[in-house]
Amino acid sequence: MNFDDQKWDTVIEPKQKWFSLNIKQIMEYKDLIFLFVKRDMAITYKQTILGPLWYIMEPACTSIMCLIVFRNIAGLSTEGVPPILFYFAGMVLWTLFSKLLLSESKVFSDNQYIFGKVYFPRLTVPIAVFFGELNRLIIQFLLFALLYFVCIMKGYPGAISLKMLLIPAIFVWVSIQACGLGLIISGVTTKYRDLAKALTYLLSLSMYLSPVAYPLSEVSVGMRVFYELNPLTAALECFRKLCFGNGDISPGAIAYSVVCSFVFLLAGVLVFHKNEKSFVDVI
Amino acid sequence: MKDIAIKAEHIGKYYRLGQINSGMFYTDAKNWLRHKLGKEDMTLKIGEKSRDRTGFWAIDDISFEIEQGDRVGIIGKNGAGKSTLLKLISQVATLTKGKIGINGNIASLLEVGTGFHPEMTGRENVYLNGAILGMKRAEINQKMDEIIAFSEINEHIDTPVKRYSSGMYVRLAFAVAANLDSDILIADEVLAVGDASFQKRALGKMNELSTGKGRTVLFVSHQMNAVKALCHSGIVLEHGKIIMQDSIDQCIAGYQKHLTDKKTIMDLSHYDNEFFELLGFGLVDQNGKDLVQPLENSQKAFVRIELNMKKIHHSFVIGYSICNSDGEVIYWSYVTDDYKEEKQLKGGRNILMGEIPNHFLNEGEYSIFLSASLHYIQWIVNPEEDAPCLKLHIQGGLSDSPFWTLKRSGVCAPVLKWSVNDPDPRTRIGN
Numbered sequence: 276m277n278f279d280d281q282k283w284d285t286v287i288e289p290k291q292k293w294f295s296l297n298i299k300q301i302m303e304y305k306d307l308i309f310l311f312v313k314r315d316m317a318i319t320y321k322q323t324i325l326g327p328l329w330y331i332m333e334p335a336c337t338s339i340m341c342l343i344v345f346r347n348i349a350g351l352s353t354e355g356v357p358p359i360l361f362y363f364a365g366m367v368l369w370t371l372f373s374k375l376l377l378s379e380s381k382v383f384s385d386n387q388y389i390f391g392k393v394y395f396p397r398l399t400v401p402i403a404v405f406f407g408e409l410n411r412l413i414i415q416f417l418l419f420a421l422l423y424f425v426c427i428m429k430g431y432p433g434a435i436s437l438k439m440l441l442i443p444a445i446f447v448w449v450s451i452q453a454c455g456l457g458l459i460i461s462g463v464t465t466k467y468r469d470l471a472k473a474l475t476y477l478l479s480l481s482m483y484l485s486p487v488a489y490p491l492s493e494v495s496v497g498m499r500v501f502y503e504l505n506p507l508t509a510a511l512e513c514f515r516k517l518c519f520g521n522g523d524i525s526p527g528a529i530a531y532s533v534v535c536s537f538v539f540l541l542a543g544v545l546v547f548h549k550n551e552k553s554f555v556d557v558i
Numbered sequence: 559m560k561d562i563a564i565k566a567e568h569i570g571k572y573y574r575l576g577q578i579n580s581g582m583f584y585t586d587a588k589n590w591l592r593h594k595l596g597k598e599d600m601t602l603k604i605g606e607k608s609r610d611r612t613g614f615w616a617i618d619d620i621s622f623e624i625e626q627g628d629r630v631g632i633i634g635k636n637g638a639g640k641s642t643l644l645k646l647i648s649q650v651a652t653l654t655k656g657k658i659g660i661n662g663n664i665a666s667l668l669e670v671g672t673g674f675h676p677e678m679t680g681r682e683n684v685y686l687n688g689a690i691l692g693m694k695r696a697e698i699n700q701k702m703d704e705i706i707a708f709s710e711i712n713e714h715i716d717t718p719v720k721r722y723s724s725g726m727y728v729r730l731a732f733a734v735a736a737n738l739d740s741d742i743l744i745a746d747e748v749l750a751v752g753d754a755s756f757q758k759r760a761l762g763k764m765n766e767l768s769t770g771k772g773r774t775v776l777f778v779s780h781q782m783n784a785v786k787a788l789c790h791s792g793i794v795l796e797h798g799k800i801i802m803q804d805s806i807d808q809c810i811a812g813y814q815k816h817l818t819d820k821k822t823i824m825d826l827s828h829y830d831n832e833f834f835e836l837l838g839f840g841l842v843d844q845n846g847k848d849l850v851q852p853l854e855n856s857q858k859a860f861v862r863i864e865l866n867m868k869k870i871h872h873s874f875v876i877g878y879s880i881c882n883s884d885g886e887v888i889y890w891s892y893v894t895d896d897y898k899e900e901k902q903l904k905g906g907r908n909i910l911m912g913e914i915p916n917h918f919l920n921e922g923e924y925s926i927f928l929s930a931s932l933h934y935i936q937w938i939v940n941p942e943e944d945a946p947c948l949k950l951h952i953q954g955g956l957s958d959s960p961f962w963t964l965k966r967s968g969v970c971a972p973v974l975k976w977s978v979n980d981p982d983p984r985t986r987i988g989n
Binding site for chain 2: 283285286304307321
């Protein structure tokens with residue numbers, strides 16, 4: 276009987292489709308995604324002193340550092356928002372972006388051993404990484420909400436409105452951006468490993484290049500164009516606009532950033548897809 | 559006709575040798591540019607035309623069909639492509655050409671315990687490992703008791719696995735794998751773990767799984783006994799090609815014949831080295847004549863080694879290693895074992911004769927490999943690698959007794975002394 280005349284459950288061929296996203300298969304492995312998330316949570320904070328408190332400690336300490344450096348020494352404005360609240364807002368979004376990007380960029384190197392031994396839909400790993408980071412975001416965001424409440428009690432008028440319901444959309448927007456970039460980098464780091472080292476350094480630099488600890492309005496007009504080229508700028512400004520009611524960003528910059536995010540994600544999934552097939556032979 | 563479980567058509571897997579890229583972006587980019595400009599690649603060695611020639615086909619254009627319920631053992635030397643083949647079928651590695659069709663779901667155990675994390679408890683690891691292998695949470699819940707029972711972990715199941723002994727770790731890992739439900743099971747050397755009693759139990763479990771549920775099994779192992787016990791048909795691979803596909807007994811016999819056939823054709827000059835030149839390596843009888851095979855077990859045989867010693871080294875030892883047809887080593891013997899001052903090798907021509915006693919080995923086929931080394935310093939001729947090989951076939955002449963004329967099981971078949979009602983206590987059994 277001819278090969279093609281028969282019915283097969285699975286056909287393995289050398290040329291994989293250029294782009295194929297098997298959502299159904301991934302759904303079948305949702306238990307695995309859940310277990311990966313659980314594993315990552317469990318092992319990150321086993322045998323540590325503070326445990327999950329690190330989720331809170333990190334942005335809190337950085338916010339205090341910002342308070343000293345940007346407010347007290349550099350004297351940059353926070354547009355009338357209590358400085359610590361302003362910095363914390365920036366940190367929530369920045370932590371989401373940087374940690375997610377970093378974790379996604381390591382999917383191959385962290386899992387090369389499993390990938391070389393068992394077949395399962397590889398996309399489950401970056402998905403699990405995303406959900407793992409979501410935990411951190413939720414905890415930090417709750418802390419931010421608490422801080423916001425405390426500031427209101429202390430006399431900050433606040434800017435509570437229905438628009439705040441859009442905040443999750445900002446998180447999705449930043450996550451898409453971070454996942455996409457992370458996956459693109461993950462593909463490159465399988466070949467050039469020093470990039471993984473450079474990445475941590477580049478990330479800490481780019482925190483200062485993004486309006487995390489200062490508003491865009493503090494940036495001189497001539498420099499703004501460059502700032503708006505950074506897709507994270509729009510997300511940060513939008514987030515603060517929703518939270519505090521001020522901040523200025525043009526609709527064009529928002530559209531540009533959103534388009535960028537989706538392009539990154541698409542490219543990231545493509546790179547990932549190309550790599551998941553071949554990297555076992557490369558590493 | 560039974561349904562086909564796996565069908566491979568002209569599949570191939572190409573591996574490039576050496577470095578795929580220089581690992582540095584700058585060099586890669588430069589080479590890519592030079593390539594585009596039609597210049598020679600700088601990383602190539604002088605004389606090499608292009609990069610494409612440095613590679614090999616790990617699997618070279620093979621086709622086969624495996625029916626549902628077949629239990630197939632894949633045999634071959636290291637590097638014959640066995641593991642690569644399993645990796646291709648289980649989709650861990652990608653095909654270079656051809657296609658494979660599969661009916662039914664696959665559980666592939668290229669290793670047990672993949673994804674185990676030392677910080678997590680046994681139970682958590684069972685869930686994770688099970689999920690990686692494709693089990694649903696509900697399935698694992700259902701099988702948890704069975705898994706714990708089989709692994710004999712019992713109350714330690716909620717302890718982090720980093721505190722397990724290596725035996726416990728392996729037992730738990732295997733227990734998860736053994737409880738997988740799948741139509742096709744692919745296993746690579748998974749039985750090569752744990753102690754002997756566990757291996758036996760594991761083999762039993764594998765057998766039960768494959769016979770009871772009629773699943774298709776693809777099995778790779780270097781332990782021929784395990785393959786024989788588990789599989790009923792076989793595929794023999796060499797250099798990425800199928801050289802035989804038959805019943806498992808035929809395959810094992812054919813494979814072993816193939817191995818020894820290849821090795822008996824010897825070019826002695828191939829074994830020249832700085833210490834000696836090998837002039838002769840053969841089996842002779844008591845009179846120094848070439849041995850007539852098959853040899854009766856009542857006759858002695860001698861391994862004759864003729865050397866031209868070029869350099870005398872105080873640690874130099876030479877002898878042979880003898881294996882049975884399953885590849886198990888029976889013993890090693892060196893000229894220095896029978897140590898006497900006057901038995902020193904001299905410069906120039908030496909003839910060594912090593913006795914293989916009569917009534918010692920059992921009936922069967924044996925391979926004798928030359929072995930030479932500087933004791934504890936280095937191998938000169940490693941019997942387990944590329945050594946000249948002789949074949950010894952022993953048949954008949956087991957004993958003078960009418961009660962022992964046919965082959966018994968066992969590695970050796972010695973005719974040993976017995977006493978019956980002997981008053982002399984020195985010969986009494988047990989003393």
